[in-house]
Amino acid sequence: MVVDALVIGAGAAGLFCAAQAAHRGRRVAVIDHAAKPAEKVRISGGGRCNFTNIHTDPARFISNNPHFAKSALARYTPTDFLSLLKRYDITWHEKALGQLFCDGRSMLIIKMLLDELNASGVDLRLGTEVSEISKSGEEFRVETSSGTFCTACLVIATGGLSIPKMGATGFAYDVARQFGHAIVPPRAGLVPLVFSGKDKEDFAALSGISCPVRVAVGGATFDEAMLFTHRGLSGPAILQASSYWREGEPVEIDLFVGADGAQDLITAKAKRPRQTLIRALEARLPKRFIACLTARNLVPTLMGDSRLADLSHAALEAIARTLSDWQVYPSGTEGWRTAEVTVGGVDTRELSSKTMESRRVPGLHFIGECVDVTGWLGGYNFQWAWSSAWVAAQEI
Numbered sequence: 001m002v003v004d005a006l007v008i009g010a011g012a013a014g015l016f017c018a019a020q021a022a023h024r025g026r027r028v029a030v031i032d033h034a035a036k037p038a039e040k041v042r043i044s045g046g047g048r049c050n051f052t053n054i055h056t057d058p059a060r061f062i063s064n065n066p067h068f069a070k071s072a073l074a075r076y077t078p079t080d081f082l083s084l085l086k087r088y089d090i091t092w093h094e095k096a097l098g099q100l101f102c103d104g105r106s107m108l109i110i111k112m113l114l115d116e117l118n119a120s121g122v123d124l125r126l127g128t129e130v131s132e133i134s135k136s137g138e139e140f141r142v143e144t145s146s147g148t149f150c151t152a153c154l155v156i157a158t159g160g161l162s163i164p165k166m167g168a169t170g171f172a173y174d175v176a177r178q179f180g181h182a183i184v185p186p187r188a189g190l191v192p193l194v195f196s197g198k199d200k201e202d203f204a205a206l207s208g209i210s211c212p213v214r215v216a217v218g219g220a221t222f223d224e225a226m227l228f229t230h231r232g233l234s235g236p237a238i239l240q241a242s243s244y245w246r247e248g249e250p251v252e253i254d255l256f257v258g259a260d261g262a263q264d265l266i267t268a269k270a271k272r273p274r275q276t277l278i279r280a281l282e283a284r285l286p287k288r289f290i291a292c293l294t295a296r297n298l299v300p301t302l303m304g305d306s307r308l309a310d311l312s313h314a315a316l317e318a319i320a321r322t323l324s325d326w327q328v329y330p331s332g333t334e335g336w337r338t339a340e341v342t343v344g345g346v347d348t349r350e351l352s353s354k355t356m357e358s359r360r361v362p363g364l365h366f367i368g369e370c371v372d373v374t375g376w377l378g379g380y381n382f383q384w385a386w387s388s389a390w391v392a393a394q395e396i
Contacts, residue, residue, distance in 0.1 A: 003029045003123070005153035005396040006142060008171075010037040010126060013368030013385035014157030015113040020393030022120030029123040029151075031144060032158075034167045037126060038110045040159070043166075044382070049106035051085075052078040052386070053379035055098035061384065062243055062374045064184050068348040069373045069384065072356070076390035078383055088112045097224075099378040133175060140363065152363050153396035157389070159369040160342025161186050168336070172346065172370030179361045182347040184372040188339035189243035192234035193251065193330040200331075202292050204230045209286050213237050214254035218244030223257055228289075232330065239377050242333055243343050250327040255285060261320030266313055273309035277319070280308060298322055341381050345372040355395035356388055365392045 007018045010032035022028045036042075044050055053060075056078050058070045078100070085092060090112060091103040102108055117124055125146045132143040133154070142149040158171045173183050195203055206228035213226040215237040227235030233251075241251055256264065268280045281290050281299065293299045299319065303311065333339070346366045350359045356371070358364040367388040375381040 001029065001123075001147060002150045003027045004151065005029075005155060006031070006140070006149045006151040007155040007157055008032070008130060008142070008175075009155075009157030009159065009368070010034065010124065011157060011159055011368065011385070012038055012041050012113070012382055013159075013389040014155070015117060016386055017155055017157060017367055017389035017393045017396075018122045018124075019113065019116035019120050020390055021396050022117070022122045024393070026396065028120075029125065029149060030117070031125045031128040031130070031142075031146065031149070033127065033129050035127050037124070038113060039166045040163070041110050041113075041382075042106050044106060045101050047106055048101045048104070049109045050095075050099050050101050050379040050382065051092075051109055052081055052100050052383040053098045053376075054078055054094065054100060056380060056383045060376045060380055062189075062343055063348060063372050065348040065372070068351070068353050069387075071353040072387040072391045073383070076387040080390075081383070081386050085112070088115070097378055130171070133178065135179075135361065135363075138363065153365070154363060155365045155367060155392055155396060156370060157367050160345055161336050162188065162339040162342050162369075164336055172366065176346045176366065176370075179358065179364060181350055181358065181360060181366075184344040184347050186342045186344040188333050188335050189343035189374050190239045190340035190377050191242045191333045191335065191338055192229060192232060193238055193242055193245065194232040194332050194334055195328070196331040199328060200232065202296065203228050203232055206286075206288055206292060209289055210235055211255070211285055211289060212257050214257045215241045216252040216254070217241045217249060218246065220244045226253070231334065233328070236377055239340070243341070243374060243376075245330065245333075247332065248329075250329050253326045253328065255323040255326060256320065261324050262313075262317040265308070265316040265320055269308035269311070269316065274307050276305055276307055277311060277316075278304040281323075293323070298326065340377070341374050342369055343374045345370050345374075348372050354391060356392040357395060363396075365396060367392050 004026040005028045007014045007030045018028045018030045061069045128146040134141045140154040156172045207230045210227045214223045222237045222240040224236035226237045356365045368385045
């Protein structure tokens with residue numbers, strides 16, 4: 001089968017790119033080894049699809065080439081995607097920190113993507129395995145279980161390694177290497193952190209407890225909730241930090257969330273001098289967590305049981321410093337099984353930021369998660385899928 005463009009990968013980026021290219025009059029086919037399209041869209045946002053973020057900005061993406069995402073994100077914005085949703089009467093709502101979700105189920109987004117394909121005549125073939133890709137002159141030849149495809153434009157949109165139970169593979173990286181591209185070593189991102197030894201025991205005993213924190217790692221800082229789990233730490237703040245964390249590094253946790261902890265305790269002392277330090281801290285943190293901090297001597301028992309009136313300002317300042325800079329050392333992450341995204345991927349130094357086309361191999365494009373561009377939690381990665389797909393579609 002001869003087509004103007006072949007897209008490998010029927011996820012968010014692949015489906016969107018194919019439809020946009022077909023709208024330009026191109027003859028396009030999409031193939032995927034999976035039996036169903038856009039499974040990550042289906043499960044995202046608790047089934048309501050956190051499809052973008054109104055605060056999308058290149059600074060909220062991780063890449064070895066931090067300027068690469070600027071062009072695509074500027075050319076196809078969250079407002080552009082909202083205009084598409086409006087055409088399909090898909091209503092949405094904003095949650096915290098600019099996160100946009102469907103009012104209905106995420107299947108509405110999938111249906112929209114498929115309707116876009118059908119309206120533009122895209123040939124979608126699921127359950128299709130690729131056995132070989134070659135190039136002769138200006139033509140790619142792709143051998144598959146559904147026959148041979150010949151095309152001048154090949155788009156790789158097969159994602160990264162996150163959530164292998166949904167069919168994630170390193171296919172995109174294999175293709176990139178085949179054509180001489182470098183790969184930034186992939187690692188699990190937006191993933192819970194795990195601990196060993198005493199930390200694991202203590203955190204497991206607190207499983208299910210959540211509290212607001214400020215987490216800092218790798219030069220990034222996030223003010224969101226932290227959740228204790230049976231294996232370690234999770235919650236939005238930790239998931240965000242995990243994308244920046246490297247093995248052996250500490251994760252710095254501010255239990256006062258950037259507030260002046262010392263002043264808070266001194267003010268509490270003035271208002272309720274007979275209150276104990278522990279009671280004052282329980283106004284901010286869960287009781288069981290305070291008990292854990294006491295057992296770990298981050299809040300000394302004698303000091304914790306003391307009335308605020310009996311503690312000097314210097315003692316309160318010392319406690320505040322300790323709880324504002326609590327450092328924990330993860331033993332690792334939960335890995336690809338629970339990672340929401342892949343950090344790393346196809347090195348962007350040899351891709352055009354305007355078209356996502358290879359600078360090595362004309363006609364070859366990489367879009368979406370397989371590229372070394374990873375967004376924060378909260379809809380940023382879907383926006384990268386839409387933006388990178390759109391700019392590629394204007395070229396193929």
